[in-house]
Amino acid sequence: xxxxxxxxxxxxxxxxxxxxxxxxxxxxxxxxxxxxxxxxxxxxxxxxxxxxxxxxxxxxxxxxxxxxxxxxxxxxxxxxxxxxxxxxxxxxxxxxxxxxxxxxxxxxxxxxxxxxxxxxxxxxxxxxxxxxxxxxxxxxxxxxxxxxxxxxxxxxxxxxxxxxxxxxxxxxxxxxxxxxxxxxxxxxxxxxxxxxxxxxxxxxxxxxxxxxxxxxxxxxxxxxxxxxxxxxxxxxxxxxxxxxxxxxxxxxxxxxxxxxxxxxxxxxxxxxxxxxxxxx
Amino acid sequence: xxxxxxxxxxxxxxxxxxxxxxxxxxxxxxxxxxxxxxxxxxxxxxxxxxxxxxxxxxxxxxxxxxxxxxxxxxxxxxxxxxxxxxxxxxxxxxxxxxxxxxxxxxxxxxxxxxxxxxxxxxxxxxxxxxxxxxxxxxxxxxxxxxxxxxxxxxxxxxxxxxxxxxxxxxxxxxxxxxxxxxxxxxxxxxxxxxxxxxxxxxxxxxxxxxxxxxxxxxxxxxxxxxxxxxxxxxxxxxxxxxxxxxxxxxxxxxxxxxxxxxxxxxxxxxxxxxxxxxxxxxxxxxxxxxxxxxxxxxxxxxxxxxxxxxxxxxxxxxxxxxxxxxxxxxxxxxxxxxxxxxxxxxxxxxxxxxxxx
Amino acid sequence: xxxxxxxxxxxxxxxxxxxxxxxxxxxxxxxxxxxxxxxxxxxxxxxxxxxxxxxxxxxxxxxxxxxxxxxxxxxxxxxxxxxxxxxxxxxxxxxxxxxxxxxxxxxxxxxxxxxxxxxxxxxxxxxxxxxxxxxxxxxxxxxxxxxxxxxxxxxxxxxxxxxxxxxxxxxxxxxxxxxxxxxxxxxxxxxxxxxxxxxxxxxxxxxxxxxxxxxxxxxxxxxxxxxxxxxxxxxxxxxxxxxxxxxxxxxxxxxxxxxxxxxxxxxxxxxxxxxxxxxxxxxxxxxxxxxxxxxxxxxxxxxxxxx
Numbered sequence: 001x002x003x004x005x006x007x008x009x010x011x012x013x014x015x016x017x018x019x020x021x022x023x024x025x026x027x028x029x030x031x032x033x034x035x036x037x038x039x040x041x042x043x044x045x046x047x048x049x050x051x052x053x054x055x056x057x058x059x060x061x062x063x064x065x066x067x068x069x070x071x072x073x074x075x076x077x078x079x080x081x082x083x084x085x086x087x088x089x090x091x092x093x094x095x096x097x098x099x100x101x102x103x104x105x106x107x108x109x110x111x112x113x114x115x116x117x118x119x120x121x122x123x124x125x126x127x128x129x130x131x132x133x134x135x136x137x138x139x140x141x142x143x144x145x146x147x148x149x150x151x152x153x154x155x156x157x158x159x160x161x162x163x164x165x166x167x168x169x170x171x172x173x174x175x176x177x178x179x180x181x182x183x184x185x186x187x188x189x190x191x192x193x194x195x196x197x198x199x200x201x202x203x204x205x206x207x208x209x210x211x212x213x214x215x216x217x218x219x220x221x222x223x224x225x226x227x228x229x230x231x232x233x234x235x236x237x238x239x240x241x242x243x244x245x246x247x248x249x250x251x252x253x254x255x256x257x258x259x260x261x262x263x264x265x266x267x268x269x270x271x272x273x274x275x276x277x278x279x280x
Numbered sequence: 281x282x283x284x285x286x287x288x289x290x291x292x293x294x295x296x297x298x299x300x301x302x303x304x305x306x307x308x309x310x311x312x313x314x315x316x317x318x319x320x321x322x323x324x325x326x327x328x329x330x331x332x333x334x335x336x337x338x339x340x341x342x343x344x345x346x347x348x349x350x351x352x353x354x355x356x357x358x359x360x361x362x363x364x365x366x367x368x369x370x371x372x373x374x375x376x377x378x379x380x381x382x383x384x385x386x387x388x389x390x391x392x393x394x395x396x397x398x399x400x401x402x403x404x405x406x407x408x409x410x411x412x413x414x415x416x417x418x419x420x421x422x423x424x425x426x427x428x429x430x431x432x433x434x435x436x437x438x439x440x441x442x443x444x445x446x447x448x449x450x451x452x453x454x455x456x457x458x459x460x461x462x463x464x465x466x467x468x469x470x471x472x473x474x475x476x477x478x479x480x481x482x483x484x485x486x487x488x489x490x491x492x493x494x495x496x497x498x499x500x501x502x503x504x505x506x507x508x509x510x511x512x513x514x515x516x517x518x519x520x521x522x523x524x525x526x527x528x529x530x531x532x533x534x535x536x537x538x539x540x541x542x543x544x545x546x547x548x549x550x551x552x553x554x555x556x557x558x559x560x561x562x563x564x565x566x567x568x569x570x571x572x573x574x575x576x577x578x579x580x581x582x583x584x585x586x587x588x589x590x591x592x593x594x595x596x597x598x599x600x601x602x603x604x605x606x607x608x609x610x611x612x613x614x615x616x617x618x619x620x621x622x623x624x625x626x627x628x629x630x631x632x633x634x635x636x637x
Numbered sequence: 638x639x640x641x642x643x644x645x646x647x648x649x650x651x652x653x654x655x656x657x658x659x660x661x662x663x664x665x666x667x668x669x670x671x672x673x674x675x676x677x678x679x680x681x682x683x684x685x686x687x688x689x690x691x692x693x694x695x696x697x698x699x700x701x702x703x704x705x706x707x708x709x710x711x712x713x714x715x716x717x718x719x720x721x722x723x724x725x726x727x728x729x730x731x732x733x734x735x736x737x738x739x740x741x742x743x744x745x746x747x748x749x750x751x752x753x754x755x756x757x758x759x760x761x762x763x764x765x766x767x768x769x770x771x772x773x774x775x776x777x778x779x780x781x782x783x784x785x786x787x788x789x790x791x792x793x794x795x796x797x798x799x800x801x802x803x804x805x806x807x808x809x810x811x812x813x814x815x816x817x818x819x820x821x822x823x824x825x826x827x828x829x830x831x832x833x834x835x836x837x838x839x840x841x842x843x844x845x846x847x848x849x850x851x852x853x854x855x856x857x858x859x860x861x862x863x864x865x866x867x868x869x870x871x872x873x874x875x876x877x878x879x880x881x882x883x884x885x886x887x888x889x890x891x892x893x894x895x896x897x898x899x900x901x902x903x904x905x906x907x908x909x910x911x912x913x914x915x916x917x918x919x920x921x922x923x924x925x926x927x928x929x930x931x932x933x934x935x936x937x938x939x940x941x942x943x944x
Contacts, residue, residue: 005851009748013761016745020768023779023819026789030782084656091641103661109872109928111880113900114921117914118668121675141664163644165366167353168331169380169431173646179379183370202772204883205897209904218774218883225778225887237775244770252763265413272416277446 024241031234050231054239057232063215066132070207070216071200073136074143078196079189081140082147087181089148090155105149107142112205115141120210130212138206143199147192154188282467283344283357283434284309285330290339292325292491299325300336301491307469307484309344309434312461314470314478317488318514323471326488327437330469331360344434359428361438365420367412373399373423374408380431398426402460418449425460436461438470442477454480475515479503487511489632505547510632512554519560519598521553525628535628539596542570544626551630559625560600562588562611567620574598576615586610590619669921676915680908697915720899727896728923730810731878734817735871738825741818742870746826747859750833751841769823777887780816784888810893813885817878824877825870832866833859868935872928879924896920 032046054060085104089097107115119138120130128134158181166176182189204218211219221233285307292300300322307313315323328334329341332353341348348356359380368376375382377398378391386394396408402422412420421441428436438457442450458481461468472478478485479499486496487510495507506512509520523537525546533546535553544553566573574590577597581604588600588611600619602610611617641650677693702718753761768776783790836859844854860867885895900920904913 006752009744009752012744013748013753016741017764019819020765023776023783024768024771026783027775027779081656081660084653085660087645088641088653088657091644092638100657100661103665107665109876109924111876111897111917111920111924113880113882113897114669114672114917117900117904117910117917118672119664121910121914122668122671125671137664141660141668144660144664159364159366160644161362161364161366162368164333164353165360165362165368166379166383168333168358168360169383169427170354171379171383172354173649175383177645177649179382180368198770202774204774205880208882208901218772221774221778222883222886225781233778237771237778240775241771244767248763248767248770252760255759262413265411268414269416272414272419276416276418276449 024237027234028238028241030231031238033231050235053230054232054235059215060220060232060236063217063220066214067201067217070132070136070139071197074139074200075193075196077136078140078144078147079192082144082192083151083185083189085144085148086151086155090152104145106145108145110142112203113209116206116209119206130210132211132214132216134210134212135203135207135216138210139200139203142206143196146195146199147189150188150192150195151185154185158184281344281434282309282465284311284467285435285469286340286342286345287326287330288340288342290326290329290336290341292322292329292334293337299491300329302339303488303491303493305486305493305496307467309467310465312458312468312470312481312483314472314482314485315488316472316475316478316485316514318473320490321488322491323488324439327360327439327469327471330435331358331437332356357434359431359433359436361424361428361436361441363439363441363443365424365441367420367423367427369412372409372411373404373415376412376423377427377430379427384431394430395426398430401429401463402426403456417445418453421445421453422456425457429460429464429466433466435467435469438468440472443472443474450477457481479515487514489514492632494632506554506627506629507548508632509552509554509629512627512629517557517599517601519555519557521555521596523553525550532623533628538594539592540570540572542626543623544570544628545624546628549630551628553626553628555621555626557587557599557601558585558603559621560598560619561621562600562602563618563620566618569620570623570626571618571620572596572598573616573618576611576613576617579611579613581610590617672914672918672921675911676918678911680911697912698919700912701916701919723894723899724896724919726810726894727879730814731817731875734814734821734878735825735874737814737818738822738874739829739867739871741822742826742829746829746833747855749830750836751838765823765826773820774883774887776820777816777884780812780819781888784812784815810889812888813893813895816884816888817881820881820884821874821877824873828866828870828873829863830866832863836862864935868931872931875927875931876924880920 031050032048033043085100089100089104092100115138119134119141123134123137124130162180162184163176166180167173171179201217204222207216207219208222215223224233285305287303287305287307290300290303291298303322303326315326317323325334329336330343332348332351332355335349343357353360368379371379374392374395377395378386381391381394392408399405399408402425404419404422404426407415407419407423412423415423424441441457442453445453454477457468457470470478470481479502482499484496484498485502487494487502489510495502495511497505502511503515506515512518513520521535521537521539521542523535526534526536526541528546531545531547532543535542535544537553542553544555561567572592574592576588576590578587578589580587580589584604586602586604588602589597590600591597598619641653645653676697677695679694679696701720701724749758749761840858840862841854844858845851849857880897881895882897882901885893885898886901889895896916897920900913900916903909903916907913
């Protein structure tokens with residue numbers, strides 16, 4: 001019975017992965033199909049014409065550029081803001097903490113259309129026109145929440161005694177932040193930056209309402225789908241998937257290496273402890 | 281330059297709770313001073329007030345003669361060794377030690393050299409580039425000390441640094457700490473609940489209970505001449521008798537108890553009678569003075585001494601500690617013997633101080 | 638406040654407060670107030686703003702009524718305002734999506750939490766994460782390709798003989814549901830996994846040892862323990878589905894309108910920002926109520942929902 005269930009479990013896992021990955025494969029496959037519509041069937045022969053068309057399609061590359069610029073801007077704003085929020089919430093307690101925390105988490109649950117429209121209306125009353133800058137501001141409002149959560153979680157494992165030790169040794173508050181707290185937070189800040197970046201690229205609802213006339217990748221693809229599409233999009237999709245895979249593999253390799261180093265260090269510490277017990 | 285610490289009528293309140301109650305003490309420069317007491321007696325609060333993490337509600341704290349109230353921890357000439365050491369896990373050992381110099385703007389080459397010097401001082405060679413997780417408990421201790429010494433503090437504050445170590449290591453580190461203190465000449469303020477540690481390492485000990493200093497004296501005086509019952513009980517073992525003082529004269533008195541009437545010293549106010557087990561003499565015949573007949577209930581061989589428990593006809597348990605010098609035969613349980621003590625080895629002491637010692 | 642100052646010093650404390658203020662007040666609270674306020678005002682050309690025609694009213698909200706169509710609810714027919722119908726169906730199908738994602742994710746999270754060896758976990762998670770990193774727009778587009786009339790799904794089904802003629806998949810709400818499930822199933826998986834992971838395996842073994850069949854173990858031991866995870870996953874998926882604009886816009890036909898598309902129509906094509914604000918606020922209100930109810934029913938707090 002146990003054996004059967006384990007096998008079923010593995011099978012389900014594989015099926016699930018297939019379910020997740022097949023649509024992506026289909027979409028990538030369409031990039032090579034010499035058919036005017038993005039599809040795998042009917043297969044009209046291998047071609048790289050769509051990649052060439054992609055290379056020449058200026059509008060797509062402008063959209064890509066805009067997307068990346070917006071994402072970078074979002075990272076630059078959301079990471080410090082989210083981190084500040086997390087540090088603040090972590091240092092207070094009681095009702096104020098609960099209220100602040102609730103306010104910081106709520107934006108994740110707000111529908112993107114609401115964020116987009118509210119941002120638009122708010123800044124327009126100050127005569128700030130639509131455009132990518134508004135998209136950045138709208139996206140930051142909820143992306144900073146993700147950063148906040150990541151940093152807050154990391155703060156739980158921080159020994160406040162380290163800050164006190166540093167102060168006691170004569171460090172200024174700025175030095176304590178720079179040399180003690182921030183290094184501890186780097187993993188969370190890194191993860192926060194990554195999440196912010198990808199969330200920003202993904203974003204559609206907020207961007208659609210706030211962008212004015214500018215294109216981002218999501219908006220561009222969206223408009224093309226409705227208005228007549230060619231497999232250049234598929235070519236782009238395949239490229240993006242490749243980039244994602246490369247990043248994922250790089251991340252995994254780095255993570256494994258670090259885990260090995262940490263384990264080795266701790267083993268050495270334990271050996272030293274045992275040696276000490278015997279010696280004294 | 282090491283400095284002295286003066287605590288003038290220092291109090292510290294947390295809301296309604298008074299953690300430190302009118303503490304007065306003058307700690308000399310270069311002294312190894314210990315605050316000894318049970319958990320919650322206020323010793324940690326005193327340490328945090330001296331280092332600047334807490335401010336006194338009343339009273340003045342002076343370091344080297346200067347009033348330091350209002351000074352933040354990073355402005356004070358003190359260095360604190362935390363109970364959990366608080367070594368920086370993301371920096372190699374030499375950076376940990378050199379951190380105090382780094383924040384003072386010392387350049388990297390000088391910092392590294394100084395760190396290596398200090399590592400040699402605390403007997404930890406070849407560890408400069410290791411990470412904290414690679415060290416044992418005792419090694420981490422020494423790194424913490426080196427890190428504190430690097431900033432050349434006027435006063436070193438140590439918060440129960442040895443409590444996490446094994447027994448044998450603890451004893452080894454006691455000697456080391458004392459040696460380091462003598463070598464550097466820095467004033468050490470040490471807090472602990474372990475009386476053996478305090479007595480072994482300190483020039484003077486301040487015994488604390490419930491926020492009040494009960495007694496400040498050198499280790500011998502603390503042990504041999506405790507001023508009250510709390511100090512007597514906290515440091516060392518006792519036989520305790522309740523009773524009434526009669527005929528007090530010239531610092532001696534007779535003390536009537538249900539077990540018998542004894543002669544003992546009366547250094548101050550009246551209270552209970554305290555006699556240490558090692559001052560109890562076990563003999564077959566009754567003694568001339570201060571002698572009680574007991575039936576032995578328990579004889580425990582504990583290595584370098586033998587612990588003998590006996591109970592009187594009245595039900596009072598008494599404990600004697602005999603040194604294991606291999607000479608006299610060890611009695612067995614059930615034997616009827618006598619425990620006696622000299623008057624000069626017994627003291628009548630009040631329970632605890634009602635005001636600062 | 639004092640603790641903050643002691644711990645970080647004046648400069649840093651005010652920096653933290655300033656950044657947080659900027660975020661919460663300027664990026665979140667004030668815009669939402671503006672949204673609410675605008676929803677009560679009529680859409681006017683610039684010159685008329687602030688003038689006599691600029692009055693507060695519920696007019697924008699009332700626009701949801703009117704234009705009645707027939708509503709077929711499981712056999713019951715009755716007339717309903719077109720936009721209200723869209724709203725109701727959006728909610729209903731978001732619920733369906735939530736249910737389906739739960740059914741799909743539950744076995745997998747159990748597998749990941751209890752069956753798989755911990756060493757393979759990081760790699761497996763990475764594999765699961767990769768589709769998430771691929772943009773939602775592309776993932777929706779992928780399903781568009783699959784579901785088109787002459788697309789791979791129909792061809793596949795016809796080849797293995799299940800159907801004889803192509804089915805028009807892109808009709809009504811089904812494709813939207815299917816694509817939403819695909820897009821958001823992982824948001825149900827991770828909270829569920831977290832919740833299951835915290836369950837002591839010994840409890841499962843004890844129940845097994847006492848003779849409980851596997852379905853009962855799930856019903857009485859595992860599911861109750863995972864309530865916070867289920868709640869958090871359900872809330873996330875529901876909110877994302879109800880608020881999704883991209884997926885319905887890419888995948889649907891004219892017969893399966895999503896409420897967000899209604900809002901988009903009003904805002905971008907009709908250019909009536911105030912009415913758009915009103916509708917957006919209705920969506921927000923409903924979602925807030927739904928979340929609060931879910932939180933109350935499942936007895937979870939906001940912090941549990943955060944990933």
